[in-house]
Structure formats: structure tokens, C-alpha cells
Amino acid sequence: MNYTIEGYNALVERLLELSVAYYDNDAPLVSDFEYDRMNNELKAMEAAHPEWIRPDSPTQHVGGHVSEAFAPVDHEVPLESLQDVFSFEEVTAFVERMDGAVEAPHDYVTEPKIDGLSVAVEYRGGRFFRGATxxxxxxxxxxxxxxxTIRSLPKTLKNAPERIIVRGEVYMSHETFQTINARREVEGQPLLANPRNAAAGSLRQQDPAVCAQRMLDVIFFNVQLAEGARYESHYASLEAMAAMGLPVVAHTLCKTPKDCTDAIAAIGEGRENYPFDIDGAVVKLNDLAQRQTLGSTAKYPRWAVAYKYPPEKKPSRVVDILIQVGRTGVLTPKAVIEPIRLAGTTVTNATLHNQDFIENMGVNVGDTVLVQKAGEIIPEVLEVVKKDSEGFFRFPASCPVCGAPVVRDEDGAAIRCTGAECPAQRLRNIVHFASKDAMDIDGLGPAVVAALDRAGLIKTPAELYYLDAQSVAAVDRMGKKSAENLIANLEESKGRGLGRLLCAFGIRQVGAKAARVLARNFASLDELMAAGEERLTQIDDVGPITAKYLTDWFASEQSQHQIRLLREAGVSFDSREEIADTRFAGKIFVLTGTLERFTRSEAEAVIERFGGKASGSVSKKTSYVLAGANPGSKLAKAEALGVPVISEEDFAKLIEE
Ligand SMILES: [Zn+2]
Structure with missing residues (x-):
């Protein structure tokens, strides 16, 4: 191979960047297969040019550092990592190498390699004693x-040796991962990137109660150390672990290279049946004494290899392109394809990511595309291999679920439905409406919202105010008392006022802070709705984009329907900001000249809202004279009396703070 030092440095830096994304930000940027392949290339470069090796090269320190938050544990028997191989030829070469090195009869064990977090767990006298990453x-x-907190981890073992340390993998099952992410999506929290990172993050929580909520699982694949027991083979040790009551990884006994590659292929084909992700298959020499003799290199044991399944790619024809609307309102395009078998599953559709992706690729219905599936990652369209259609697919201008107009995010490729009553977004919209910063409705968290939704009691936020205690009490696990409390809390929330109501609408760019600013500038929702884009942009902190989002939102039929329902239910549309904010208490303002940003009555309304008074004539008691263009005699009088004179800008600052 012809390597260059520039190429070497670039690869080191790319891998460092990827490992930061992976370990510290919980957000992998490339597939594991890709990462491993780059890492292997780096090792090959360093083997050919040891003089290039940088101290910060990822090969010089094993990924995953010891955190200071948890007490360190010295592993009596190191938890080694295995050498990766990427083809059946390499697996065959490994087996032939072993056959050459070991004269006595021998066999192999092939197992799936679970993609979780490796742990060593110690039992003393048959009782769970300690565990470490x-x-x-x-x-x-x-x-x-x-x-x-892990339920599948036995706390006591049956007929266990006096002391035993077993190695296993902690994982988050697919089912748990989906449940947790569905909840996080409704709550507006960032989603967990994948089950493995989710498991790692959960196991390293400072609070065991948080870890318990993540419902992790564990499965074991090695005896690290046993005092008071002796096992001839790896296979026998796995059987012994199972007999003790430990969950143990599936294991197949193999003799020949073909047995091994057949077992690997079978694991790959059946991978959809495992509750966990696998990131490969492991082939290990079975006899423990023979392993001992072979030992390890500086990095890996000589007696095992880990086979990595490549992402599979196959062509298929696009028969349709569907638009799905997520709970956050984002429209996602999905290619429906003629069924193909990929990475152990039948694939009938693949993501097209977004409109830009489609446009760049120029894909449309009828084209033949290359589809890739890597492990548990959603299948994706890679490229068009045969173009049989005109142009590219275009997103609809309105939401396919509710018909409301769609808008492109101001800062990205995502296209979103703006419907206040969109069924696809209803759970999230209702949860947001009730949340702390919005209407702050006690007892109306995601679980209750989901239960009310399942019972068919609410479809939109405003319908909350039409619930009655009797129907709520009939809902799963609610009961009479909590139903009555909920209705009382809803009643109380009607008076929260304009600021919180605006936040509750969930209009883009209008979070709690912007909503408060708006509520400080308008006495009521009706006054705000009557204001045009121009008037809105005159408010500090409200840019033209936000102003447009606001006016578009209020103009939509679905929003108008929500507002009507809220009004009829008796929800207050008035600003409450004047009660909270009495910054002008005791202050008397006199206005003179022509104002540009406010009409005179608007300025007076603002002064009064903040607890001040507007007066017609200047006296010693006047606190400020607000002078616009062409001020009259009042300005001269103020100066004579020593009353502070402020400009319109000064006034705007006073009210915006
Ligand atoms: Zn919609």
C-alpha cells in the first residue's frame, strides 16, 4: 500500500472527530462498520509506518475512559477486545491458522456479538456482589x-461456585428503546440516538432510580474467573452459566471453517429475532487449555475473531413515495419499493430523508434505486441506478394528514405542517399546551394525555376545556378523585392570561420568552390578532420571520377554530403582564409631539399596563415627558421644571426590558 503522512494525519483527525461525536455527544456520525473499517485502515498505516504514530492516535488508547464519578474497579482478568474481520475469507484464514497451531482435536463456538455495554459481574457465595463497566x-x-436495577440480572445464582466473575453485555431492548423514544418525542426531549448509546448512557447515570426507568437488560457470554469450579471448554462454561440461572448468549459448536461461516450467516439472517442489536458474530476456540497456550498479542487474544457484517445494498424499484407526518409535524418522505431481502429482514420501504435529498438525487416514482441497510438503522436510498421517470418528486404544499399549509424551517431542510389541529401532532400539541411554561395544567402529563387520547376524549388542545369529570374518571387508571382534580386544574388554568396562552399555541419561534414580550405589548389576544406584520416587527425581539409565523398561524382555519373553542370555554385572552409587572407604579408620564412607533393611545395603554399614569399637563409631579417629533410647549415647561425628558427609543427600552 502507498500511504502518505497527509493521508495518515487526515484519517487520525477524522477518527478523533467521530469518536467525540460517539462517546461524548451520544450521536454517532457514521455506521459502526464504517468506523471500524477506518480504524483498521489506520492500524495498517501505523504498522507500515510506525514512525508516523501520533500520541493522540485513537489506536494509542482504547475508547472509553474511566470516569471520575464512579469508583474505579481493577479487573482481575482483563476484559479483552477481539480482532475484527470483515469477510468470510478472513474467518476461514483464522480457523486454518488455529488448525495449524493446535494439534489436539479441537472445535469452535460461534456466537452473536451483542451491541451493548460490556460489564464484569461478580457473585460471591452465589450472591450478586459487584459489577463494573x-x-x-x-x-x-x-x-x-x-x-x-436490571431485572434480568439474577441477584442470586443456583449451585454457583464460591466466587465467579462473568462477563456480559448490558443492552436496551428494541421494544424499550422505541417506548422511551416515543415518550421523549411527545415530551419534546431529544431522542436517544440508538439502543447501544442509550444503554451506555443509562448505566452511567448517577442516580440508580433514573437507570431503573430505562429498563435495561443483560446477557452473558464468558466466565472471566471461577473459584471452586473448573470448566474444560468455553461451551461447557456457557452451559454452566445457564444452569446457574444467568441469561446466556446463543452458542453454536463448529468444527470446520464452513461450519463457522454457516453459523455466522445464520446469525445474520436471524438477527431481526433478537431483542438486541448485534454488531457482528464471534468465533472462539472452544478448549480453554488450548486458549491458555495460545495466549494474546499486545492487543487481542489469538484464539478468537469478531466478524463484522457489512451493510447490505441491493437495487429495487420505487413504486410510490409517501409523505409521513411525525409527531413534531415534520414531513418525511418514504420510498415504497419492491420487496428485497436485506440484513436479515424483508425491506419494503426506505427513507429519502427530505426534499433536498430527493432533489439532489433526482429520484421519482418508477426509478430503480440502490437501497442500503446497516444493522438496525432504517433502510435508506443511496442513489438512482436506473432513471425511468421525469424529474424529481416534489413535496405537497399542504399536510397530507390535515391539509394545513406546510412551511420550511427557517434554519434547515425540514418541512413542517402548521396545523393547530393536525391529528399527526395532536399528542405533542396537547402535552405542550399543558406544560409548565404554557398553561401549566397540573396532572396533565404525557401519560394522562395519551390515556385521554386512547379513550377518544380529546383530539385538540382546546377540547381539554370541554372534558367532564365523569368521562375522565372512566379512563384507565384515572379514578374519580384525580378526574375531579384535573377538571379543577383545567378550570384554574383558564385565567393564566395571554402570555402563557400564546406559548401554549406552539407557534414556531414563539416560546415562553417571546410570548411574554408579546403579551406585554398587547392588552388582549384580539388586539394582537388585529395587529399586522408591520406592527409586530416594531416590537423588539420580534423579527420579520416570527411576525410572519404569527400572522400565518392566526390566519389559518384550524387556529381560528381553536380560538373559537377557547373563547367559548371562557379561557381568558387578556394580558396578565400588568399584574406581574408594575415597573411604572407611581410614575406619571406626559406625552408631547408625534410618536412614530406607537399611536398615542397605544403608548398610554402600555404605561397603564405597567401601573403608571398618563397625564395631559406638565407639573413638578411629572416623572417623565415622552417627547416625539415636533414637541410643543410642554417640552419647554419640562426643561424649566427640571423634569426628565425621554425619547421614543428610551421609552421602548423601558418597556422591553
Ligand atoms: Zn398536518
Missing amino acids: RGNGEVGEDVTENLR
């Missing part, structure tokens, strides 16, 4: 209390 393989973190 892998860390750097030599020293890990003590996560005993968090491991204790």
Missing part, C-alpha cells in the same frame, strides 16, 4: 447500584 479493559467503573 469494561472501561479501558484493565480498570472499569463500579456500577453495582445501577446493575442492581
